Structures are given as C-alpha cells and as structure tokens.
Amino acid sequence: xETGEIIQIFAESGxxxxxxxxDILRTGASPELIQDxxxxxxxxxxxxxxxxxxxxxxxxxxxxxxxxxVRPVKSxxxxxxxxxxxxxxxxxxTCIGEYTDFVQYFKHRHHLLGDMLRKRITARPIESxxxxxxxxxxxxxxxxxxxxIRSSAKGHKLIEVEDTTGTIAVLVHxxxxxELFGLANGILLDEVIGVTGTLSTxxxxxxxxxxxxxxxxxxxxxELGRERAKGKAVFISDIHVGSRxxxxxxxxxxxxxxxxxxxxxxxxxxxxxxxxxxxxxxKELMISxxxxxxxxxxxxxxxxxxxxxxxxxxxxxxxVRQAEPQPRFPERITKMFRKDMIFVGNPAMVDIxxxxxxxxxxxxxxxxxxxxxGFSYAEPARPMVEMLKLRHLSPIYGGRVSIAPExxxxxxxxxxxxxxxxxxxxxxxxxxxxxxxxxxSGTWQSQTEFQKRMNLQPVPARATVVDLATMEYRIMQFN
Ligand SMILES: [Fe+2]
Numbered sequence: 001x002e003t004g005e006i007i008q009i010f011a012e013s014g015x016x017x018x019x020x021x022x023d024i025l026r027t028g029a030s031p032e033l034i035q036d037x038x039x040x041x042x043x044x045x046x047x048x049x050x051x052x053x054x055x056x057x058x059x060x061x062x063x064x065x066x067x068x069x070v071r072p073v074k075s076x077x078x079x080x081x082x083x084x085x086x087x088x089x090x091x092x093x094t095c096i097g098e099y100t101d102f103v104q105y106f107k108h109r110h111h112l113l114g115d116m117l118r119k120r121i122t123a124r125p126i127e128s129x130x131x132x133x134x135x136x137x138x139x140x141x142x143x144x145x146x147x148x149i150r151s152s153a154k155g156h157k158l159i160e161v162e163d164t165t166g167t168i169a170v171l172v173h174x175x176x177x178x179e180l181f182g183l184a185n186g187i188l189l190d191e192v193i194g195v196t197g198t199l200s201t202x203x204x205x206x207x208x209x210x211x212x213x214x215x216x217x218x219x220x221x222x223e224l225g226r227e228r229a230k231g232k233a234v235f236i237s238d239i240h241v242g243s244r245x246x247x248x249x250x251x252x253x254x255x256x257x258x259x260x261x262x263x264x265x266x267x268x269x270x271x272x273x274x275x276x277x278x279x280x281x282x283k284e285l286m287i288s289x290x291x292x293x294x295x296x297x298x299x300x301x302x303x304x305x306x307x308x309x310x311x312x313x314x315x316x317x318x319x320v321r322q323a324e325p326q327p328r329f330p331e332r333i334t335k336m337f338r339k340d341m342i343f344v345g346n347p348a349m350v351d352i353x354x355x356x357x358x359x360x361x362x363x364x365x366x367x368x369x370x371x372x373x374g375f376s377y378a379e380p381a382r383p384m385v386e387m388l389k390l391r392h393l394s395p396i397y398g399g400r401v402s403i404a405p406e407x408x409x410x411x412x413x414x415x416x417x418x419x420x421x422x423x424x425x426x427x428x429x430x431x432x433x434x435x436x437x438x439x440x441s442g443t444w445q446s447q448t449e450f451q452k453r454m455n456l457q458p459v460p461a462r463a464t465v466v467d468l469a470t471m472e473y474r475i476m477q478f479n
Pocket of ligand 1: 238315
C-alpha cells in the first residue's frame with residue numbers, strides 16, 4: 001500500500017502513525033488488515049507504534065496453522081530445560097573500524113592464543129633471535145602470527161611469522177620431515193603458531209623441526225563442578241525461508257517429528273534467504289520483502305512445540321550487519337517470534353541443559369576450504385576440526401569473512417565447547433575431535449541456480465539430534 005494512503009486511513013480514525021510502524025505497514029499490510037488493526041486499538045492511543053501491529057504476524061501464523069495445526073503440550077520438560085548465554089557480541093560491539101582498532105584486535109588474538117601455546121613451549125621474542133652471540137645449533141622456540149606463506153624456488157615452505165617484537169621467516173624442508181611438511185601445507189594466514197627450530201648463522205631464517213597449534217588438549221578430563229548435561233537437542237541451520245527452493249513439506253514433516261523428548265532446537269543462521277545477497281537473487285525468491293520473509297519464518301518456528309527452547313543465531317543471509325561477529329536480530333524482527341525464543345549473535349556460546357554449545361554460522365569455511373589442499377564443501381567436518389586445532393573460528397583476514405575489529409577477539413575458542421555447531425555450506429558432516437562433537441547441519445532448501453552454477457550439491461532437510469548426557473547423535477532425514 002502507498003504511504004499516503006496508510007497515513008490517511010489512520011488520520012481519519014484519529015491516530016498518528018510512528019515512522020517505524022508506517023515502514024512495516026508499507027511493506028506488508030492490506031486494507032483489511034489495517035481495518036482489523038484499527039478496530040483493536042484503544043481509542044485513548046494517540047500514536048500507533050510497532051507494538052500495535054500484531055495482526056500482521058497473525059496472518060502468516062494463520063497460513064501456517066492451516067497446514068500445521070498447533071499441537072497440545074504434553075511434556076513437562078520445559079520446567080527442566082534451561083539455556084544460559086555464556087558469550088555473545090550483542091550489545092558489546094565497540095569497534096569503529098579504524099587502523100588502531102585492527103592493531104588492538106590482532107594483539108588480543110596473539111595474546112590469547114599465544115598464552116595457550118606458552119603452556120607447551122618456552123618461546124623467545126623474535127627480535128632476540130637476531131643477537132650475534134646466540135648458539136645457532138641449539139633449537140629455539142617462537143610464538144607468532146602467520147604473516148605470509150609461500151613456496152621457495154626449490155619447493156620448500158616459507159612461513160613468515162610475526163610477534164610483537166619482529167618477524168622471521170621459517171623454512172619447512174619438503175624432504176626432511178614429510179609429516180611436518182604436510183602440516184605446513186595446511187597452515188592458514190593469520191593463525192597463531194608455535195615453532196621450534198634452529199637458526200641460520202645470521203639469525204634471519206629459522207629451520208623448523210616442529211610446529212604446534214593451540215589445539216584441544218589430548219586429555220580432557222571432566223571439569224570440576226560441572227554437572228552431567230541433560231536432555232536432547234536438535235541442531236539445524238540455513239532454513240532460507242523466502243526462497244523458491246525452501247522445502248516446506250520437509251520442514252513441516254520435521255516440525256511434526258519434534259516430540260516430547262526434545263528439549264532444545266539450535267539454529268545456526270540463515271533463517272531467511274534475505275535480499276540482495278548474491279547477483280540476481282530476486283529471481284530465486286518466493287517472498288521478496290525481507291520482513292515478510294521473517295514473518296513467515298516466525299510462523300514456521302512458532303509452530304514448534306512450546307516445550308522446546310529455541311536458540312537462533314544469524315548468518316550471512318540474515319538482516320544484521322555482515323561484518324562478523326554479528327549481533328542478534330534487531331527487535332523489529334525478534335518481536336515477530338514467540339516470546340520465549342532466545343536470540344544470540346554469531347558466534348555465541350550457550351549452555352543448554354549443562355552442555356556448552358558454540359554456535360557459529362561458518363562463513364570462514366569458504367576461506368579455510370579454499371586455502372587447504374584437498375578440502376571441499378562435501379566434507380564440512382574437516383574445516384570445523386581445523387577451527388578446533390587453531391582454537392579460532394575465523395582466522396583468515398581479508399578473505400570472504402569481513403572481520404569487525406572488536407576490542408576482544410570473539411572468534412577465539414575458549415572455553416572448549418562440548419559441541420561446535422556450524423552451517424553455511426549446506427552440506428552435512430558430524431564428527432568428534434578430542435571429545436568435541438562438531439556438527440554441520442545442512443539446509444532446508446534444495447539446490448539453487450547459484451549453487452548449480454558453482455557446482456555445489458546441497459544436503460537438505462536434515463537435523464542432528466544429540467543426547468546431551470551421552471553425546472550420542474543421529475542424523476534424521478525429512479525429504
Ligand atoms: Fe545458507
């Protein structure tokens with residue numbers, strides 16, 4: 001409806017209209033809906049605000065109810081299920097994006113990951129390696145961030161490492177230690193590593209004997225004071241409501257399946273398909289208005305049995321800032337959903353029933369897959385295990401992920417989660433790495449034209465259900 005027309009209808013009924021409410025009505029209201037609204041607003045109201053627009057959401061809900069009747073609540077599990085947000089960028093963002101912000105951000109990364117490495121090696125400042133009186137036959141150790149990786153003319157790896165005092169080139173010989181050379185091939189830009197090796201006589205080159213990463217400790221005993229987790233959780237991501245390829249039938253079958261024994265549903269981003277995310281996306285959209293996409297998504301998720309606690313974090317198709325870490329959805333969107341839903345940022349660490357779950361949409365997998373020989377979108381578990389080895393969700397700066405230089409590095413994986421949950425790549429992969437369960441949960445849309453052109457084969461309509469007490473899992477299929 002036209003802006004003037006809407007303002008006029010409200011004015012004739014004696015109401016003024018808040019600009020935000022007008023904005024919502026402009027994109028999604030019919031004259032009948034507005035008449036419904038006018039009837040429901042108390043005559044003492046002077047300015048109609050967004051809080052009065054309940055009717056709109058009801059239509060999407062009614063449409064979904066027609067195909068998916070609301071089920072009675074039988075379970076008592078809701079009394080026991082609890083969710084605590086342990087870390088989340090929402091309302092913590094401080095960055096402006098200036099040069100000094102980036103310096104501080106990378107210093108913080110070096111500091112946190114360096115501390116993890118310092119528990120295992122005694123490192124010297126890089127600057128001190130240039131001293132003339134050093135014994136170059138004795139192995140020495142350094143800890144630093146990877147500034148550059150290249151191959152020498154003879155095919156050896158040259159890794160330039162930087163700490164707060166200086167930089168040094170590290171040479172990994174292609175023949176001397178095949179295992180070490182293999183590891184060096186998978187080193188990523190901007191990750192923090194520890195290197196032990198001997199020095200060239202001028203102190204400008206280090207010959208690596210060993211490279212270590214922060215990694216997860218081998219012996220992860222039960223932590224003192226931590227209770228055993230309880231309940232069952234279901235992990236999904238990339239619903240992509242609004243897309244022509246969204247698999248409604250499969251989705252409804254999934255919601256129908258969600259039973260009394262499930263306590264939590266965790267969604268790792270891309271709730272809707274969004275608008276303008278890739279070239280010519282409008283041709284692939286069923287719902288072309290972003291807020292209507294969320295209304296529909298809210299109706300689908302509101303139909304999930306009420307005893308299930310739903311946790312939602314955003315992805316790159318969602319309507320929040322694209323630079324990561326991303327805050328949770330704005331109120332304009334969250335208010336379309338059931339009041340008991342828990343919205344968090346990306347990444348975010350939550351405790352569900354006593355299990356620590358690190359949720360990250362997973363955009364950095366584009367960069368990790370492109371950087372490591374042999375990695376592919378068909379095996380999303382591999383880049384996720386790399387994240388755990390690096391103890392970092394998004395190491396590479398300047399790739400597909402635009403990193404917002406916050407004061408603290410929110411991508412550092414600490415504490416160690418019980419479950420790492422990602423999405424983004426639209427393929428499924430579940431594995432365990434040193435006691436951490438990594439889940440990539442696929443998508444709810446079939447292959448898009450864009451994916452066809454990119455030769456990406458999605459694995460849609462899957463949900464991974466995990467018994468939090470035992471960490472046993474099953475991948476369920478709904479298509
Ligand atoms: Fe997605």
